[in-house]
Amino acid sequence: MKALLKRVTTIAALLVTGAGTATAADGPAWRDCYDGLSCTEIEVPADWDDPARATVTVPLLRIPARDRKLGTLLVNPGGPAQSIPLFAVPGYRDQFTGLAARFDVVVFDPRGLDVTCPAPVPAPLPGPLTRSAYDAYTAANAEFAADCTTAAGAVRGHLGADQVARDMDAIRARLGERRLNYFGSSYGTVYGQAYAARFGSRVGRMYLDSVLDHTRPDPAAWARAGAVTAERNLARMARWCAAEAGCALHGRDVIAVWDGLMATPDAPAIVAWAAARIGSDTSWPALTAGLASAAAGDTAPATPRPSPPDARLARTAFCADFPSPDGFRAAKGVEDELRAAAPRLGWAVHPWRVSGQCAGLPRIGVNPPAALPPVPRILVANGDDDPLTPAEHGRRVAGQLGGRYLPSAGGHALYLRGNACVRGHVHRWLENAEWPAAGARC
Template identity: 45%
Template sequence: MRAAITITAVAGLLAGLTTAAGATETLRWRDCGEGVQCADVRVPVDWARPHGQRTSIGLAKIPARDQATKLGPLVANLGGPGPTVAHVPRLKDSFAELTRWFDVIIFDPRGFGASRGVTCPTPSPVPDLTAWPPNREAYQAYAEANRRFAHDCTPALGSLRDKLNSWQSTHDLDAIRVALGQRELNYYGNSYGTVYGQNYAELFGNKINRMYLDSVFDHSDPDMSSWALSGPEVTEANLHRFAKWAGQDPASALRGKDVLATWDRVIAAAQRNPIPAPGAGRTVTASEIAMAAAPGFEQMWPEFAKALAQADTGDATLIATRRPGARDPDLSRIALCSDFPYDVSYDSLKRLENEARVRAPRLGWRDVWLMGYHCAGLPKIGTYPPKPIRAKHAAPALVTNGSYDHGTPPEFGKRVAAQLPGARYLSAEGGHAQYWGGRNACVRDRVHRYLVDGELPAPGTHCPA
């Protein structure tokens, strides 16, 4: 059935992008600041009904330095799912090396930002992280609040309500290829952008020239247990890395101490009684300490070492006053959960937590609740669930994940690379977004060789930090 839908959708794509005279539409690029150009591609709201209502996909182009010698366009999605196009003028330096060969073209997924972005009338709920993971009653209350959020957003979503999954967005990606006048696609997917890449390899594999997937978010595993248990061990290993640094580095407030013993002592004390935080006028729970820890981000280690040392003295003010990270756009959880309609019932997640505590007893166990944070209570409509990749005709891809990245752990990238014909997994030391965010020089060199000349690194190649 899926193959029939795909054939129909492709036929509709070609019809939808062709004028009455039979000529393909020309993209109308316009200046959108700091040397970046923007355009829009019109696509069907529903690719299963390609002649129906239409929407648009927003693009931002960082032009190649030499238009006469460029190799063509490199289409990119930087993840989220969320909007990026509006930020491209500020991000363009990150992709300057690529403009030696390519027009770098970044797109927002349908419903986000420049792609007729949807604004929900009420914000998505935020759980009480001082008591997270919650008990059954609190979790059910959160799920109900999340359900109401999605219900209230329905009028704003309109015809996109159940059309935000990656099957639809992957067809949008192919529409971008056609609008650019390209027989084959050069694609760079980062983080959630790799979901579109995985699907593109299956749905349009014979249209791929080069595909680079960085920090793969695995959409090939229908088993939530193996999927959700891939990250906790990375988080646990990061806590051990932090402990080693904090016990030795002169910049650490815990230098000379047994850092893991300090962690255990602070958590045990907070479990007995929340630790006072006089500077914040409240107390801090063990759950809040666990949720505040970010051992995968080395730049935060000095601050966290100081906060943990202070908490060990009975004052958790620095933990209580830590700045929270930026929230994902409200629409992100609706798109994410349409692609990952896993069982996020309380019983399911509690069972996974118990399994994770065996492998990652100090901290990593918390990660299994992240999908519940996003998806609890959301209706399962318009879904495109994870499944093994079948991409017999796809060109060989280059895949990399950072060894310290718990959100998109190395296991995700290895699993996906093993299913893509001829793909090569590049092991890399570091965190999320190796090319764009980490700017790993070794990774960048390998990516350039691959995108320009098709040269894949030798099996087993590893890039240090």
């Protein structure tokens, strides 16, 4: 009876405060970690729609404010993945130094992403799609999900961003903050959108960097902007090579070389290899060198290396938030639409393999895209040349939120990769509520 009473009291605290098992006044019990930082976990319901059934833990890491603390800034650097273990890597924390000037920076790892399944997820589908490959992938994906049922435990079916947003509000309450100040990069912007949709009145100041649009349910429409951006980057690389004497294809028609390679049996491997690199200008020297080697008959530099086995639930979390084409015919239709829009390379550069990515996974606990309400206390920036989170995604989300969009040259994760102009605007916004001036651009 005492155990039951304690359980009921705990659940009541979760419902009333949105926090963990202790009160906000108590705060979490921090412990030393990663050479001068602090770590802890909070306990939250595994399913916020049925909070009495089970709980899960959400890991937190704190970087203390250096001077005249303004409050707490919750951060998710993206993925979806664990980021807290990366603070063991020398230099990783340096990306957050500017944010910690006036805020306690609290990084959180989303629920369930520490789960290790018994077997790795199946390899992503290569393009062009075939029915046999699609059917085999669907079966393998279903087997992966079934085999991971026990390991996933209470978090199974509860990985979507709407559940994570409620975890974020629990963190806010547990830290004793009246409003949530938030920095989300890449997939962290999906969590930011979910929080704004559910808890808009509790948003303090928010910055979303490299937004992945969670408002558009049509997979082809969602992926088209990234495909077009990647195709544009291929043309930009060709112009760079024409002007750069050190380019391995200098003096040759890069597009003609590409088209010639696309007529060879090695085309699928070359496309996959190039698609992973075309979004970063710094990759162009190696990319053009690989294409030059392939044109000379040596495809080894352009052959993708085997990836380490991935037995985590990141792909499953993505599939909880973003719809996948239903069946081979629909998946092939998405690929065909992207080929029409970006026929050389862009069709293959849609994040997480939109075509078939989620086939075979059980559609439970999903959090489909939906329009966003006005929450104007949000600054958004996307890189013009980023095919993974294209600028159109950021403009669309900022427009629905009624916040401010900061256009910027460059690629993915503008702030974390050191864009000084973006960083300046972000600091002025988060610390002083100072918007970028109308017409500002980085």
